[in-house]
Amino acid sequence: MTKDSWYEEVKELREMAEGVPDEVLVVLIGDMVTEEALPTYQTLLNTFEGCDDPTGTTDSAWARWSRGWTSEENRHGDLLNKYLYLGGRCDMHSIEVTIQHLITSGFNPGAEKDPYRGFVYTSFQERATKISHGNVGKLGKIYGDTNMQKICAKIAGDESRHEKAYQTFVTEIIKRDPNGLMSVFGDMMRGQIVMPAELMTDGKDAELYENFANVAQRLGVYTAIDYADIIQHLVKQWDLENIEGLDSEGEKERDYLCKLPKRYRKLAERSMNKTVKCTEDVVPTKKFNWIHGRAC
Numbered sequence: 001m002t003k004d005s006w007y008e009e010v011k012e013l014r015e016m017a018e019g020v021p022d023e024v025l026v027v028l029i030g031d032m033v034t035e036e037a038l039p040t041y042q043t044l045l046n047t048f049e050g051c052d053d054p055t056g057t058t059d060s061a062w063a064r065w066s067r068g069w070t071s072e073e074n075r076h077g078d079l080l081n082k083y084l085y086l087g088g089r090c091d092m093h094s095i096e097v098t099i100q101h102l103i104t105s106g107f108n109p110g111a112e113k114d115p116y117r118g119f120v121y122t123s124f125q126e127r128a129t130k131i132s133h134g135n136v137g138k139l140g141k142i143y144g145d146t147n148m149q150k151i152c153a154k155i156a157g158d159e160s161r162h163e164k165a166y167q168t169f170v171t172e173i174i175k176r177d178p179n180g181l182m183s184v185f186g187d188m189m190r191g192q193i194v195m196p197a198e199l200m201t202d203g204k205d206a207e208l209y210e211n212f213a214n215v216a217q218r219l220g221v222y223t224a225i226d227y228a229d230i231i232q233h234l235v236k237q238w239d240l241e242n243i244e245g246l247d248s249e250g251e252k253e254r255d256y257l258c259k260l261p262k263r264y265r266k267l268a269e270r271s272m273n274k275t276v277k278c279t280e281d282v283v284p285t286k287k288f289n290w291i292h293g294r295a296c
């Protein structure tokens with residue numbers, strides 16, 4: 001904005017953003033809102049006993065990691081927010097209200113202060129965000145918005161590194177305590193992995209999160225199949241099939257986990273078939289205050 005050419009450059013950015021359909025915009029906004037609730041996630045990291053930052057400037061590896069991770073994640077929300085602000089197609093007031101409500105509401109992924117549970121959760125979630133940003137970037141390319149494409153690809157690259165880090169933590173846990181990790185992983189997979197922005201609201205639309213998630217699923221940005229694929233990736237990444245040193249309870253959990261991706265995939269395919277049928281019939285389009293009440 002300090003360049004003499006700022007006006008032309010913003011104009012160009014806006015012209016390029018014009019080709020992006022509303023439904024893609026809604027998914028990008030939802031992803032941005034999720035990134036902007038970063039204080040909640042740093043709070044979560046600091047609940048993991050033994051891996052926290054008790055003073056705020058603690059010099060342990062865990063504390064340095066959590067501050068470094070947070071500072072990098074902070075760029076994601078900032079970048080997406082600036083792009084959407086300059087693009088001029090969103091109701092930034094409604095979006096900022098959503099962010100404020102989301103941070104106020106918080107979220108509970110069921111980590112129970114336990115680093116094992118926490119790192120299984122973050123291993124899953126970083127991969128989910130990588131997939132989501134990556135797919136939105138591809139849509140940016142399809143609709144000719146190279147700014148959006150580059151921004152999302154860059155963020156997906158960061159998420160990919162985060163995913164590797166958390167999955168490496170879990171690999172190390174498995175080396176030291178395979179039974180402990182099997183028990184936690186099995187228990188978490190029996191429930192649903194909670195999405196970080198599940199409690200989002202713009203103060204008006206009671207079903208905002210559901211509506212956003214439905215559009216993401218419809219566009220193929222993040223679907224039930226992705227959920228199954230992430231579990232499959234983790235089972236493979238942590239080489240569950242070949243883990244040694246399991247007791248009978250651990251063996252049981254391992255067998256359960258190894259069969260899970262196939263089961264989830266079947267369920268996902270069935271539920272997605274149903275969704276397609278509904279869309280063809282009468283799924284009403286939803287209005288989003290984020291885009292001035294336009295429906296998609």
Ligand SMILES: [Fe+2]
Nearest residue numbers: 035073076129
């Ligand atoms: Fe992020």
Ligand SMILES: [Fe+2]
Nearest residue numbers: 126158159162
């Ligand atoms: Fe991340």
